[in-house]
Amino acid sequence: MSSYKVKKQRVIKKLFAQLAGGLALIAFWQYLADQLSHMILASPSQTISYMVELFLDAEFWQTMLVSLTRLTIALSVACFIGFSLGVMAGRKSWLRDFLAPTRWLLMSVPPVIVVLLAMLWFGMGSSMVIFITVILLTPTVYLNTQKNIAQINSQWLELATIYQFSHYQCLRNIYIPAIAPALCATLVMVCCNGVRIVVLAEVLGSHEGIGYQLTSASSNFETAELYAWVLVSLLLVAFLELLLLKPIQHKLLHWQGENA
């Protein structure tokens, strides 16, 4: 059998398994909705029909824009700070030691405390949401980058020294590709957590965004609307993974071929 056919079969099997898993979840949801009151759990059909209504509403897209803007800014800042410091600390042990207490503090403090302090410092709104997200995501990016940079094969760095690679060449041709698998995993983790944190922060202290819509639906006992927004936030994660992370992953790991 040709490798193309084998690959095609593997893709079909994968898609079939994922579809079956998704359908099983929906079936379980339907079963629970039948058992429970619709005030507690809306059925999949109610939720989806409300979601279609949402998609046709201009306000929905404004809400999405607000949350997406916050998420984009927070993710960009967290990734930039975490990655830059991680690369430097991975190479310089004094910086690693210097940043160790801050890293420990940020990773140990309960998120609710960060939320309370952020509300106190920034009040309600975008600044608070972005601040919380950055504070909670940066240490993850930093730690994963730093650990993986420190473990880069020294032979490659020797090569860079011999042939006098510039800092940019080292970053582009050695550091980033060498830690790419770990970096991709970190980006997935950070993106998913980013959506969660942004929504959580919006629930607790914002007048707009997906989180605010969730609070509003919940307090009005609009169960179908509530679940529609939950589904929207899940779809947001899926889209981020599909439209942002997959291309990055492909770009960074394409050299591995089918093993990527």
Next chain:
Amino acid sequence: MSMPDENANECTLSAVLVSMKNISLYFNQQVVFDDFCFDIYAGDKIALLGKSGIGKSSLMKLISGIERQSSGLIENRALRIGYVFQEPRLLPWLDVAQNITEVMKAQGIPNHQRESQLDELLNKVGLTGYKHYFPHQLSGGMAQRVSLARAFSIRPDLLLLDEPFSALDKHSTDELSQLLQQFLTEKISMIYISHDIEQVIKVTSKCLLLRPSAPPLSCNTSTLQERELFINHIYPSKVNSLCPTQF
């Protein structure tokens, strides 16, 4: 450890490319070099010999700047150093062309020159059709050809070869040795580490034998007597079989 300058008369004619003065190197309180002096002149082709663990690779690393000496002074006037290791050391995520052009880029070779030079090099090493192959798609011999092409792509003043063919079979070794001879010019200085004396003598004009607890022994391989004495130090049992017919 210091080296007697036996070839001083010959060497003063050309410029010193690398000068190592009173070099000491310690690893975990173990002495690798102590008060080591050594000069490499422009155009020198030196075979660096000695038992495993004597410090041959460390000497290469000191010259290339990968390793720092514990004390002493190294004056390196070589602007471009090419290095071929035992293993190809190609960056696995870059294809053959990128592995070579990135090194050229680092050495400031302009873009238009890089492309033409790359094609010329790949043609020379017989890998024209493999430009966009990744290292894992190449055989060991092919990867080492790329490594050799990469080292020569920058037109090095100094070429360091650290047992470059030891992981290859006899056929590939012979092919690559021929390739090396094609690339070498009079201007290029070279230090070549290998346990294969026959292979080394084809391309070098001087030998330096590093010895434990004794000063290094140098030898001009163009003289038969010196060569006999020299080989006797390394392979006492092989002197009769190797000399003089095989050289």
